[in-house]
Structures are given as C-alpha cells and as structure tokens.
Amino acid sequence: MITKYKIPGVAIGLAHNGNPIYEKGYGFRNLENQLPVTLDTVFGIASVTKSFTCVAILQLQETGKLSVQDPVVKYLPEFSTPTDATDKMTVHHFMTHSAGIPPLPTILYANKKNIDTNQSQHKINESYQKSIDDYEQLMEFISQLDFELLGEPGTEFSYSNDSYALLGAIIERVSGVLFERYIKENILLPARMVNSCFLFEELQGYKNITSLYASRKKDNETEIYEDSIWLDAPTMRAAGYLKSTVRDIFNYTEIFTNNGKVGENQILNTKSVQQMIYPHIEFSPGKYYGYGFIITPNYHGGTLVEHGGNFKGIASHLCIIPERGMAGVILTNLAKVPSPTILKGALNIFENRNFYASPVSYEEFECTLQELYEYEGTYISIAGNRFTISVIDGGLKFSIPDESIPIQCIGIDIFLASVRDQSEVVRFIRNDKGKIVRLAYHFRQYHKSS
Numbered sequence: 001m002i003t004k005y006k007i008p009g010v011a012i013g014l015a016h017n018g019n020p021i022y023e024k025g026y027g028f029r030n031l032e033n034q035l036p037v038t039l040d041t042v043f044g045i046a047s048v049t050k051s052f053t054c055v056a057i058l059q060l061q062e063t064g065k066l067s068v069q070d071p072v073v074k075y076l077p078e079f080s081t082p083t084d085a086t087d088k089m090t091v092h093h094f095m096t097h098s099a100g101i102p103p104l105p106t107i108l109y110a111n112k113k114n115i116d117t118n119q120s121q122h123k124i125n126e127s128y129q130k131s132i133d134d135y136e137q138l139m140e141f142i143s144q145l146d147f148e149l150l151g152e153p154g155t156e157f158s159y160s161n162d163s164y165a166l167l168g169a170i171i172e173r174v175s176g177v178l179f180e181r182y183i184k185e186n187i188l189l190p191a192r193m194v195n196s197c198f199l200f201e202e203l204q205g206y207k208n209i210t211s212l213y214a215s216r217k218k219d220n221e222t223e224i225y226e227d228s229i230w231l232d233a234p235t236m237r238a239a240g241y242l243k244s245t246v247r248d249i250f251n252y253t254e255i256f257t258n259n260g261k262v263g264e265n266q267i268l269n270t271k272s273v274q275q276m277i278y279p280h281i282e283f284s285p286g287k288y289y290g291y292g293f294i295i296t297p298n299y300h301g302g303t304l305v306e307h308g309g310n311f312k313g314i315a316s317h318l319c320i321i322p323e324r325g326m327a328g329v330i331l332t333n334l335a336k337v338p339s340p341t342i343l344k345g346a347l348n349i350f351e352n353r354n355f356y357a358s359p360v361s362y363e364e365f366e367c368t369l370q371e372l373y374e375y376e377g378t379y380i381s382i383a384g385n386r387f388t389i390s391v392i393d394g395g396l397k398f399s400i401p402d403e404s405i406p407i408q409c410i411g412i413d414i415f416l417a418s419v420r421d422q423s424e425v426v427r428f429i430r431n432d433k434g435k436i437v438r439l440a441y442h443f444r445q446y447h448k449s450s
Contacts (some may be wrong), residue, residue, distance in 0.1 A: 005337040006224050008213045009037040013246045017325040018254045029210040039246045042209040043331035045316045046309025049242040051292030058272040065174045068092040075170045080143045088153045094163035095291045096280045100149035101160045103381040103444050110233035135169035138235045157283035159443035161239040168238025190265040193248035210333040212313025246329045253327035256320050277305045284425045299359045315339040338421040367409040379439040379446040
C-alpha cells in the first residue's frame, strides 16, 4: 500500500506495555538526497495534536484551575457566535466537537502568511484581507461570520478545529504561559519526548527532519514532488501543529496504558485518563469521540483509542488498545494517503488477524429509488467544501473533488463509501419535519443547499 500510493517516507511502529515490538522506517525523508526515514525522523502529526491539548486541559482541571463543565465565556468573554447559544457552550463541548459549530474558513486565514508564499495550495476569499495571527483576531473573525449552529450545544457532533484552537487560548489564560510552553513543560519533557516541538528552532540544529511532499496528476500518472514549506498558524497550534517521532509518541502512549504515567512521571491521574478515553458522543454507528480521541468500544475484544491527522505533507495515525497495553504509530510525509488502514493492518497481523480484518461488517440495506432521490443535492459549508449526491444507474454516487464514488446503503439514512482504501460512513440528517437538511461525512456536517 505504501508503494501503491507512492508515499516517499513512512515511519511505523507497534509497542506492547511501552516496549517496541515492531519498528520500521520505509523510504526517504528526503528523496533528492536519498536520506532514509528512521524511528527518530521528525514528522508533522497534524490533528494527533488534539489529544495533547486535552491532556493539558485535564491537568489544569486536576489542579482546580478550571472545570471541563465551565462555560467557554468564563475564560474567553469576548468569544461570540451569531446565535443565542454561545453562553451554553462549555469546555467539554469544545473538547468533544459538540458545541454545534459547523466547518468554518478560519484555518485558511490563520495560515494566510504561509499560503501567500505558496499560493498553489489554497484559494482564499480576498474579501477578508487580514491574516489571523492571535486568539483575539480569531474570535473577532468568528463573531463576524454568518452561520447557524448545527444544534444546541451537546447535541450534534461536527469536527471543529476552531474549538480546539480556542482551547489553546483557554490554556494560555488559565495557566498564564504560552500554549506551546505549557505543552513542552507539562507533557513533552515529562514524557521524555525529546524530539517533539511546535517550532523547529527548539530542536537546536537536529537534522533528522522530513521534507514534505505532495502529489499531482501528470499524463494520467501520479507524480510526487517536494512541497517544502511547512504551514504554521500560531492561533491553530492546539488543533494540529505538533511535530514528533515514532519513538517519542511511544512514550506518550504510556499515559493511556500505564495509568497516566510515563516512567516515574505522573502526567495525568487515572480519573483524567478515563475521561480522555470515555465515549462521550457518538458520531457514527459504533464510533464515539472522547477527549482528543476517537473511541471504538468494541474492537476485536478491546477498546480502540485512536486519532489521525492529515494536512499539507502529513498523514499520521495513532492507535491504542489500553486493555492490552498495545499502541501503534504511523507517520508519513505525504497527505491524503490511507495511514489508518496501513497501521490497523499491521496491528491486525500482529494480533493474528487478516490485514483487512474489521470489527464490524455491514449488510446492504434495501432503499427504493424514490428514497434515493431524497438524498440528491449539493451539500456545502462556509469553509468552501462542496459535495454532490446524485442518483445514477439506480444507485447513489457521492462526488468529492476529483472523485465520484458509489455509496452503499447500510441503514436508514446511512451509507458507506470506500475512499482511498478507507471506509467512510456518509450519514444524512433530517429536521423535525423529516426533510433532509445536512450530510455528515468525514467527521463534519454540511448543509444541503439544493
């Protein structure tokens, strides 16, 4: 699969009770100079960062400085949304992506300075000229957007980088130190994550850092090329900008397999560990969100605690099965590749299952042609996402950028798509009158526009 997707470099490892049982670097951290990947190669981990942010929040709760049930405006009084529900949003809602906030375009403006020097990556609506460089600007930007909540806080799940960015602001205001410094002093150093950082300057000349790569079509072939600029957005670092290595992340996973301890250092107490991996809100059949983790309670006889990350030049994934003391990590230097499939396949083989073994099986659910036509339409977000659902040859097709994918009905308003060797659930949401108003795909909800 690494060859199929032409991934330049991959670091992958499995550990049991903190001890590595499989470690391998594939390919190169730099293709031009043929520099190999090792277990100490620094990669971006993207949204795997989110669990670090939640660990920080729970540390502050342990010391009595905040409660996850506190309203967000207690710490961010200037935070507002164009709704009357802002005061009901709690820290817990932000941690579980359940505040009701739909996908917003903020991350583009937070990265604007990088994008301006690398304009091929994204298109930005120039009606808002400024970049978002601090938390106050981020909150001001959100307050000026016109959007409806997906539901009352606590009722609807939709993945929100904005919520996690603002958790970073809460950590700063409560702790009195910069977010990056708090994470370094209270998580990275105690967990012996010596090659992990937000800014490369912290590594003091360390050279074992990957280059970034992207893919494009040329003459009907996939071409891989170096895309060297690392995007950085200070206001969004709590949502996904940590860099790390397989060895360092092995140390981090001990928090969740060793009652909150890494070596002799107590990072979290056991109650906080359980809060992290508790299935707080279901977002897909049998899948829940905890605090910075996706939770599958019935995974081959254990509980799967996982999270992935996908960003420019990054596809990462972390898996933990706490009851069995198992942990797995994969880091790559090419986005939009099936890193979860590769890592779970390795875990399956280690536990004597078929590479593709899944804890769930789906049966086809009969859907009439008339029912299929109800789903047809275009689904959008103000972040610029657009998906089209069409009835073609008696079945549904789901169109995403550059791809049109047949989707199979597996339940009432629930369909299954296979996207780049990964199974994705597509769920349709109705209002109280039974009309389809939104689509949920890849953790986010999108409004039906036509």
